[in-house]
Amino acid sequence: MNYEVKQIDKFRFIEEGEGEPLILLHGLFGALSNFQDLIEYFKNSHKVVVPLLPLFDLDIFHTSVGGLEKHVHKFIEARNYDQIHLLGNSLGGHVALVHVLKHPERIKSLILTGSSGLFENGMGDSYPKRGDYEYIKRKTEVTFYDPATATKELVDEVYEICNNRLKVIKIIALAKSAIRNNLGEELSQISQPTLLIWGNDDTITPPFVAKEFNKLIPNSELFFINKCGHAPMMEVPAEFNKILEEFLTKLKQPAATIA
Template identity: 80%
Template sequence: MTYEIKHQDKFSFIEEGEGEPLVLLHGLFGALSNFEPLIGYFKQYYKVIVPMLPLLEMDLLSTSVGGLAKYVHKFIETRNYENIHLLGNSLGGHVGLVYYLKNQSPRIKSIILTGSSGLFENGMGDSYPKRGDYEYIRKKTEYTFYNPAMATKELVDEVFEITNNRLKVIKIIALAKSAIRNNLGEELSQIKLPTLLIWGNNDNITPPFVAKEFNKLIPNSELHFIDKCGHAPMMEVPDEFNAILHKFLKKLSEPATVA
């Protein structure tokens, strides 16, 4: 399915549907394809927005979790969204958290994290990324999922192309190091918003204990594990992911019951 990419100022983004904004932030090797089942389902109920994060386009000094958080802040202010449900996968979750913690923006209504970095993540290995080794890249891409068949040739080709570009590799390493340095453990208790954690029980990158730690540190959070699922639940088990997310969002829109 193809979606129209819109442009405003320096921002490129997808915006589908009407209603409260559901803003989706992708990870380091993420792309629009990661969110296609989610967009297709939720555009019936919400305004689904995917900003194209300039992970590998920013100057090297700005290539950090903090630099991306500033970009998200400027994007949201430029578009003037309100009552936002902010969803991030992997590095996108980390960026969303840093954005919120730095701004405590009243524009945000809830936070949804899936396989988020910010506390702990397994890298792709000390030698990663190996340039020119297609088989190595294929295995590392498969490692992201419970079902290795999710690592399609198209997906592996995308990652291979990125890791074969020297400047892009430098920026990937800069972002990965920034994510490790930017540990949010001491700050997460400041998040009072309703927070949903959806995690793959077989996530190799941010294992289940990371989800439990997020759940412990974020006061108003609820945690759901999905079996036979890796680091990108919205791709690997979209129906189950969408059902959990929709139930959470519907609960937020219900009027509070008076005791």
């Protein structure tokens, strides 16, 4: 499925459907393909928006979680989105958390899946190796419970990034920024309804991370999906979409009145 990538000023994004905005923030090796099933499902009920985060376009001093959050904030302001359901996977979840903490006023709900911000094994025991396709293939497969989810197309995308010296430097800068930017002491400030959808077999942000988010974010609920790794919306899209739809439907219902 091909989507039109719009460009307005310095912002590149896709926007499908109508309704309350559902903004999707991808991770460190993320691409539009990560959200394909989610976009197709929710564009019938929401305005689904995927900003392409400038992972490799910021100068090295702003190549950080904070730098990406500033870009997202300017994008939301420029597009004048409101009543936003903000969803982030992996590093995108971390950016979403920082945004909600800094600019909560336009955010109606927060959805995190495999988010960094507390703990992550992003690089495992080593940094990306240039020119070693099999190594990149293995590292990409580890993202998922089922290695077959790491298609050749996906591995090729990651390989292209890791074979570019400047991109590798920026990937490492972002990964280090995520590790430094621990939000544990700030999460109690989040008041928005928050949905946590986690793979029970996530080795990058393991299940204990989800439980800690659930404990620290006051108005949060946690769902685990079995036989699922770090990117549930890619690996088990039907189950992911069902959980998310129930959460969003519940938010539309008026609060129960006390007789």
